[in-house]
Amino acid sequence: VAMAHLAGRLAQRWCPSSLQVISFPVVQLHLNRTAMRASQKDFENAMNQVKLLKKDPGNEVKLKLYSLYKQATEGPCNMPKPGVFDLINKAKWDAWNALGNLPKETARQNYVDLVSSLSSSLESSSQVEPGTDRKSTGYETLMVTSEDGITKIMLNRPTKKNALNVEMYHEIMHALKAASKDDSAITVLTGNGDYYSSGNDLTNFTDIPPGGVEEKAKNGAILLREFVGCFIDFPKPLIALVNGPAVGISVTLLGLFDAVYASDRATFHTPFSHLGQSPEGCSSYTFPKIMSPAKATEMLVFGKKLTAGEACAQGLVTEVFPDSTFQKEVWTRLKAFAKLPPNAMRISKEIIRNREKEKLHAVNAEECSVLQGRWLSDECMNAVVNFLSRKSKL
Numbered sequence: 001v002a003m004a005h006l007a008g009r010l011a012q013r014w015c016p017s018s019l020q021v022i023s024f025p026v027v028q029l030h031l032n033r034t035a036m037r038a039s040q041k042d043f044e045n046a047m048n049q050v051k052l053l054k055k056d057p058g059n060e061v062k063l064k065l066y067s068l069y070k071q072a073t074e075g076p077c078n079m080p081k082p083g084v085f086d087l088i089n090k091a092k093w094d095a096w097n098a099l100g101n102l103p104k105e106t107a108r109q110n111y112v113d114l115v116s117s118l119s120s121s122l123e124s125s126s127q128v129e130p131g132t133d134r135k136s137t138g139y140e141t142l143m144v145t146s147e148d149g150i151t152k153i154m155l156n157r158p159t160k161k162n163a164l165n166v167e168m169y170h171e172i173m174h175a176l177k178a179a180s181k182d183d184s185a186i187t188v189l190t191g192n193g194d195y196y197s198s199g200n201d202l203t204n205f206t207d208i209p210p211g212g213v214e215e216k217a218k219n220g221a222i223l224l225r226e227f228v229g230c231f232i233d234f235p236k237p238l239i240a241l242v243n244g245p246a247v248g249i250s251v252t253l254l255g256l257f258d259a260v261y262a263s264d265r266a267t268f269h270t271p272f273s274h275l276g277q278s279p280e281g282c283s284s285y286t287f288p289k290i291m292s293p294a295k296a297t298e299m300l301v302f303g304k305k306l307t308a309g310e311a312c313a314q315g316l317v318t319e320v321f322p323d324s325t326f327q328k329e330v331w332t333r334l335k336a337f338a339k340l341p342p343n344a345m346r347i348s349k350e351i352i353r354n355r356e357k358e359k360l361h362a363v364n365a366e367e368c369s370v371l372q373g374r375w376l377s378d379e380c381m382n383a384v385v386n387f388l389s390r391k392s393k394l
């Protein structure tokens with residue numbers, strides 16, 4: 001009740017038609033002109049574009065804009081944390097602080113990318129006919145952009161370390177289906193902020209439907225099976241850019257990608273036993289094949305966390321880059337890949353992957369059915385309650 005009350009107060013303060021939160025970084029603009037680099041002009045243009053947005057992009061996006069602006073202009077957050085009752089400033093502080101040591105240049109680039117995706121999605125969503133699926137143009141939990149033959153799907157809940165809530169599962173499926181049909185040659189999945197993803201959002205376990213926990217677990221297994229199925233069936237080269245730590249399902253899915261590039265800040269952690277759960281994303285099959293059964297056991301059963309270098313040595317990661325040059329180096333490479341003949345790439349992927357597809361779907365079905373049982377276990381319920389009560393979320 002207290003949380004709902006706080007959320008209500010927050011919404012009331014942030015829902016006026018003006019872009020209250022957005023206007024904050026704009027009026028506080030103090031550009032350090034000596035530190036200008038190539039993208040400074042894009043950054044300034046993006047700030048101007050923000051002022052011209054016709055639709056309110058929502059609080060989550062406004063916080064993101066705010067935090068990227070602060071990171072890009074001032075660097076990592078070193079302000080004292082506002083008190084718990086100073087809701088707006090605390091939310092802003094949290095968003096900024098969540099960016100950790102993200103380099104100023106990357107923050108500036110992310111700000112520009114975010115504004116560009118907002119401008120196109122909010123403009124075109126105002127043109128769609130009534131009844132058209134809004135998610136084909138605007139996403140709540142993702143930033144999807146397409147240029148230079150590359151569709152980029154960016155997980156965009158940085159203040160929650162890009163944890164996958166139910167909406168995000170649906171939006172990723174939607175974005176993958178759209179990417180499989182668009183005219184891009186390759187598709188990239190990455191994370192916004194300091195994390196790639198912290199895996200399944202543990203609050204997914206909290207809203208219990210009238211049918212009780214059994215119904216919840218059954219629906220979860222159906223959703224998970226469909227979600228992983230989209231990765232198994234994805235027809236174009238699918239590349240993960242692991243920009244920071246990855247946990248749980250965001251790690252296991254990597255076995256279904258065609259290439260995995262990682263920053264040296266990334267770590268790979270699948271604490272399934274700690275959570276009373278079991279492997280998914282076909283990892284019970286792909287990981288032993290990729291890295292040997294014993295190494296897979298260390299990760300999937302004992303929850304050993306790997307560094308990017310270790311994950312690369314074990315074949316889960318294709319190549320590791322220093323964080324400071326990660327974005328520049330991988331995007332140069334991806335742009336070159338995207339110029340290759342797209343049909344040849346599809347066909348080559350098909351011949352590499354297709355003979356495994358049936359097996360992967362069978363593994364996926366089995367893993368989901370086992371997990372459905374795990375979600376009802378005391379071990380799992382206790383682990384979720386422990387995480388959520390860590391900061392009095394329950």
Ligand SMILES: CCCCCCCCCC/C=C\CC(=O)SCCNC(=O)CCNC(=O)[C@H](O)C(C)(C)COP(=O)(O)OP(=O)(O)OC[C@H]1O[C@@H](n2cnc3c(N)ncnc32)[C@H](O)[C@@H]1OP(=O)(O)O
Nearest residue numbers: 159160161163198199200201202204216217220224248249
């Ligand atoms: C039964 C129905 C299910 C329906 C769904 C079906 C599909 C499920 C399929 C997959 C099942 C499981 C696979 C997995 O992915 S298991 C792995 C789950 N993830 C975790 O256990 C990670 C939990 N998070 C953490 O341990 C830490 O947050 C962190 C990632 C190590 C970061 O620590 P930090 O100290 O740097 O930051 P922190 O303050 O904790 O986090 C910032 C805010 O983000 C929230 N948050 C982070 N991760 C999650 C998460 N996975 N779920 C929910 N919330 C998360 C965190 O609570 C903070 O929020 P706030 O600022 O306090 O509000």
